[in-house]
Amino acid sequence: MRSKRTIPVAAATAAVLLGAAGVWAQETPLPKNSIKFNVDNSPLSLVSASYDQSRSTARGAAMVLDLDIDVTLRNTSPNRIRGITLRVTSQEAFMGGKGSVTRASLNVGQGESFTVPIQMQLVRPTQVSAGPLVQVDLDGVLFQDLSFYGTDRLNSRRYLTACETEAQRDREHFKQILARQGKDGLAQAMRESIDRQKDLPALDVRVRHGNGAAVASAGLASEHEAQFAFLQFPDSPVRPLGGSVRIAGNQASEPEIDVRNTSSKAVRYVEFGWVVSDPAGRQYMAGALPSSDANLYLPPGSQASVRQDSSLKFSANGQPVNVQKMTGFVSQVEFVDGKVWVPNRQSLNNPLLQKVLAPSVEEQRLSVIYRSKGIDALVEDLKKF
Amino acid sequence: MRHPNQAALALHAGGDLAFFARWRMERHLARCERCRDEVAAFSDFREMLPGLAEPPDLPWNRMAAEMRANIRLGLAAGECVRPGERPLREHPLFTGARAAVAMASMAALVVTGLMLERPTPALSTSEGRVVENTANGIQVREGTGAFRLMNPGARNVTYSVGAAGSVSASYVDAKADGVTINKVYAE
Numbered sequence: 315m316r317s318k319r320t321i322p323v324a325a326a327t328a329a330v331l332l333g334a335a336g337v338w339a340q341e342t343p344l345p346k347n348s349i350k351f352n353v354d355n356s357p358l359s360l361v362s363a364s365y366d367q368s369r370s371t372a373r374g375a376a377m378v379l380d381l382d383i384d385v386t387l388r389n390t391s392p393n394r395i396r397g398i399t400l401r402v403t404s405q406e407a408f409m410g411g412k413g414s415v416t417r418a419s420l421n422v423g424q425g426e427s428f429t430v431p432i433q434m435q436l437v438r439p440t441q442v443s444a445g446p447l448v449q450v451d452l453d454g455v456l457f458q459d460l461s462f463y464g465t466d467r468l469n470s471r472r473y474l475t476a477c478e479t480e481a482q483r484d485r486e487h488f489k490q491i492l493a494r495q496g497k498d499g500l501a502q503a504m505r506e507s508i509d510r511q512k513d514l515p516a517l518d519v520r521v522r523h524g525n526g527a528a529v530a531s532a533g534l535a536s537e538h539e540a541q542f543a544f545l546q547f548p549d550s551p552v553r554p555l556g557g558s559v560r561i562a563g564n565q566a567s568e569p570e571i572d573v574r575n576t577s578s579k580a581v582r583y584v585e586f587g588w589v590v591s592d593p594a595g596r597q598y599m600a601g602a603l604p605s606s607d608a609n610l611y612l613p614p615g616s617q618a619s620v621r622q623d624s625s626l627k628f629s630a631n632g633q634p635v636n637v638q639k640m641t642g643f644v645s646q647v648e649f650v651d652g653k654v655w656v657p658n659r660q661s662l663n664n665p666l667l668q669k670v671l672a673p674s675v676e677e678q679r680l681s682v683i684y685r686s687k688g689i690d691a692l693v694e695d696l697k698k699f
Numbered sequence: 700m701r702h703p704n705q706a707a708l709a710l711h712a713g714g715d716l717a718f719f720a721r722w723r724m725e726r727h728l729a730r731c732e733r734c735r736d737e738v739a740a741f742s743d744f745r746e747m748l749p750g751l752a753e754p755p756d757l758p759w760n761r762m763a764a765e766m767r768a769n770i771r772l773g774l775a776a777g778e779c780v781r782p783g784e785r786p787l788r789e790h791p792l793f794t795g796a797r798a799a800v801a802m803a804s805m806a807a808l809v810v811t812g813l814m815l816e817r818p819t820p821a822l823s824t825s826e827g828r829v830v831e832n833t834a835n836g837i838q839v840r841e842g843t844g845a846f847r848l849m850n851p852g853a854r855n856v857t858y859s860v861g862a863a864g865s866v867s868a869s870y871v872d873a874k875a876d877g878v879t880i881n882k883v884y885a886e
Contacts, residue, residue, distance in 0.1 A: 376843060404846060411839060411846030416880040417872075428877070435836070437845040468884075477880075511855060520831040523864025523885040569862055588862070601860035622862040672857045675869050675878040682855075682871040695875075 344368045349383060350446040357391035357455055357463055358398070361427050376437055381448060383432040388425065393457035395422040396478045399470035401453040404436055411436065414453060414468050418477040419676050421698055462652075472583060475654045476646050481676035485699055487659050488680060492696065497689050504684040504692065507673055511681065514672055516630060517590075517598035523624040537562040542571060545643035547661040551577030552584050552647055555617065564634035566590070569603050570621040571642060573612075581612040583648035584620055589670055590628060591639040598635065599670040600628060602645060611650070641666065702734055703727060712741030830866045830885045832858040837866045839883045848881035 344365065351363045367382040389395050397418040404411040415432050422428050436447065454464025456474035464470060492500045542557035557571030569588070575581050586603040605620045612618045628635040643664075647655040662671065672678070684692045703711075703724060710716050711724045728735050828841040836849035837858070850856055853870040860866045864885030871878055 402848070411844075411883075412886075413839075413846060413848050413881065413883040415848065416882070418878045418880060420877045431879070433836075433849040433851060435838075435845070435847040435849055437840075437843070437847075439843040468882075477878075516858075518832060519858075519860040519866070520829055521860050521862065521864055521866065521885065522827055522829050524827070599859075601862060603862045606863060624862050624864055626860065626862060672859075675857075675871070675880065678855065678857070678869075679871045679875055679878050682875045686875065 341369045341371045344370055344379070344381075344447070348447045349381065350449045351385065352449065353387065353452045356452050357389065357393075357395075358387045358452060359390050361386040361388050363450075376439055379436040379438070379447060381432065381434045381436070383434075383450070384429055385432065385450065386427055386429045388427045389422045390424070391457070391463075392424050393459060393461065394424075395420050395428075395455055396458055396460075396481075397456040397474040398430065399453040399455075399464070399468060399474060400430055400432070401451045401465075401468055402432060402434065402448060403451075404448045412468075414470065416470065416473065416477075418474065419481055419679050471652070472646075472648050472654060475648075475652070476656055477675060479654050479656050480674040482699075483656065483659065484674050484677045484680070485696060488677075489696055492693065497693065500692065501684065501689045504681050504689075507677055507681045508685060510668065511673060511678065513669075515596060515598050515670065517600060517635065518629045519601055520627045520629075521601075521624055522627075523622075537567075540566075540637070540640060542569075542640050542642045545641060545661075545664055545666065547644060547657050549658060549661070550644045550647070551575065551579070551649075551655050552581060552612070552644055554586070554642060554644065557586075557620075557642060559640060561637050564629060564636050565625055565627045566600075566637055566640075567625040568621070568623060569626075570619055571603065572617060572619050573644075574617045575612045575614050577647075577649075578614050580614065580650040581647055582610050582650050583646070584610070584612070584618075584644065585646040586620060586642045587645040587667075587671065589641040589643075589666060590635070590637045591641075592635050593638045595638075596635075597666065597670050598628070598630065599672070600640075601626065603642070643667070700731065702731065705737070708734060708737045709741045712738045828864075828885045830860070830864055830883055832860075832866055832868065837868045837881060837883050839885055846883060848883055850879070850881060853879075 348368065349363070349365050351360055353360050363383065363385050365381060365383045369380050371378045371380070385400065387398070397416065397420055399414050399416045402413045402415060413434070415430060417428070417430055420428065432450065434448070452464055453468050454462055454466050454470035454474060456462050456471070456478055460475055460478065462471045462474070488500060488503060491503050495502075537560055539558050540561045542554070542559070544554040544557075546553070552573045553576045555572040555574055557569065559569040560567040571586055573584055584605045588600040588603050589597055590600045591597045603620060603622060605618070606622050607618075610618065628637065643657070645657065649655070662668075673681075680692060680695065683695050707716065707720070707724065711721065711728075716724060728738060828839060830837070830839045832838075833847065835851050836847050838845050838847040840846070848868070850868050850870055853868075856868050856870045858866065858868050865882055867880055867882040869878060869880040
C-alpha cells in the first residue's frame with residue numbers, strides 16, 4: 315500500500331521539477347532583426363542570409379544566444395575569389411565582442427555562389443534587448459591575382475594573402491611530386507602528411523592581452539627570464555637577433571624579440587612562430603608572436619623589437635605544461651608593398667617543425683580530398699588551380 | 700478465581716467504592732481470604748496516616764478531570780512507544796520511501812541545473828578579457844559574458860593563438876571545397 319502511494323507522489327514531484335527546469339531553460343527564437351548583414355557596394359552580392367535555427371536560452375542568471383547563420387554570397391566580379399573574411403561583432407550582447415570567419419582556399423568564379431556558415435554563441439548576464447545582436451560585415455575579399463577589396467579592419471588582407479601564398483606554395487609542391495613521381499608518389503606524400511597531422515601534440519593556450527601581469531594561477535613558480543633559441547631560415551627577409559620572455563611555471567609573459575631587416579625592401583609586419591618544450595622534452599607549438607606596432611616601418615638594414623604585452627598560459631590534457639625551453643622562427647613577413655613572405659617547404663622540413671607545426675590549411679584540404687575521395691579527385695583538384 | 704486489582708481493594712478499604720462495585724467486592728471478599736488480607740492491610744495503612752482518613756477540602760471534581768486527562772495522555776504515549784505498532788500519525792510526511800523520494804527529487808533538481816549550466820564554463824571575473832579554445836570552439840570571455848565561434852562536428856581542428864590576443868580554429872569544410880578559419884580577438 316505504502317509503495318503504491320509513493321509512486322504518484324514521486325511522479326508528481328518529478329513532473330513539477332522537470333516543468334520548473336523547462337521554464338528555467340526555455341528556448342525562444344530570435345527576433346527577425348537580431349542580425350544585420352552588410353556586404354553592400356562590394357564585389358559580392360548577398361544571395362540569402364538565414365538564421366532560423368538561432369535561439370536564446372535562459373540558463374540561470376545568464377542568457378545564452380546560439381546563432382546558427384548561413385550567409386550565401388555571389389561573386390559579381392570578373393576575378394576568381396580565393397578567400398573572404400567576414401567580420402562578426404556584437405557590441406550590444408557582449409561589450410566589444412569581435413570575431414571573424416574566413417573562408418580560404420576558395421575557387422569561386424564570376425557569377426558563382428558560395429555559403430559561409432557562422433555558428434556562434436553569446437553569453438550575457440541579462441536579458442536580450444531589442445535591436446541587432448550581431449552585425450556581419452565584409453572585411454575583405456582576396457582574388458586570384460592577390461588583389462584585395464575590403465575595409466581590412468581585421469588585417470584580413472595580410473592574412474588571406476599569407477594563406478593564398480602558402481596554398482600556392484603547397485599546390486606547386488604537390489604538382490611537382492605528381493609530375494616527377496606520378497599518382498603513387500603523390501599518394502605517398504599525402505599519406506605522410508596525414509600521418510604527420512595525426513601525431514601533432516595538442517596544446518591548450520589561454521591568452522590574456524594587456525597588462526602583462528599574470529593570468530590568475532594558483533601556486534605560480536618563481537618567475538624568471540628565459541631566452542629564445544631560433545631556427546634560421548636562409549631566405550628569410552628578417553633575422554632574429556635575440557629574444558626573451560618571463561616564465562613562471564606554465565605561464566609566459568611579455569615576449570620580446572629583436573629583429574633586423576636583411577632584405578632590400580621595407581617591412582611593415584613580422585610574425586614569429588613559437589615552440590615551447592616542457593621539462594620532459596615534449597615539444598609543442600605555442601602560437602604566433604606578431605609585431606605589436608600597427609605602424610611598424612622597418613627599412614632595409616634597420617632593427618626593431620617585436621613585443622607583446624600579454625600572458626600565455628599552457629596546458630595539455632587538462633594538466634599545466636611548464637615551460638623549459640623556447641624556440642622561435644620567422645613565420646610571416648609583410649612588406650610595405652603588400653606582398654607576404656612565408657617560409658618555403660625546405661625550411662619547414664626542419665625536424666622540430668615537422669613534429670609540432672601543422673601543415674598549411676591548403677595541405678590539410680588536399681589531404682582530406684585524398685582521404686575521402688581518392689587520388690584521382692586530388693589530381694583533378696590540383697588541375698583546377 | 701479472578702481477583703480485584705489493587706486500586707479497587709484500596710478504594711474499598713476507604714469506603715469509596717460505588718454501591719454495585721462495593722456489593723461485588725463484598726461477595727468476593729466473603730470467599731477470598733487473600734483479598735480480605737489486602738483490604739485489611741490498606742485499612743491499617745490508613746489508620747497509620749490519620750491525615751488521610753480526614754483529608755482537607757479539595758476540588759475533587761477538577762482533580763478528577765485533570766487525572767482523567769493525564770490518564771488519556773499516558774495511554775496515548777504508551778501507544779506511541781508500543782513495539783510493532785504504527786506511529787500516531789497515520790501518514791508521516793518525511794519518513795522511509797517518501798524521504799528517499801524527496802531527497803532524490805532534490806538531487807534531480809541539482810543535476811538538472813548543472814546539466815543546463817554545463818555548456819557555460821565557470822566564468823571568473825578576476826582574469827579580465829581572455830581568449831582561449833574550448834571543447835568545440837574558441838571564445839573571448841570577460842566576467843560573466845562570452846563571445847564564441849563554434850566548430851561543431853568539425854574534424855581535425857587546428858587551434859592557433861596569437862600573442863597579440865587572438866585565437867583561431869581552422870578546419871577543412873565537409874566537402875573539402877574550402878577551409879574555414881574562425882578567429883576571436885581580445886581587443
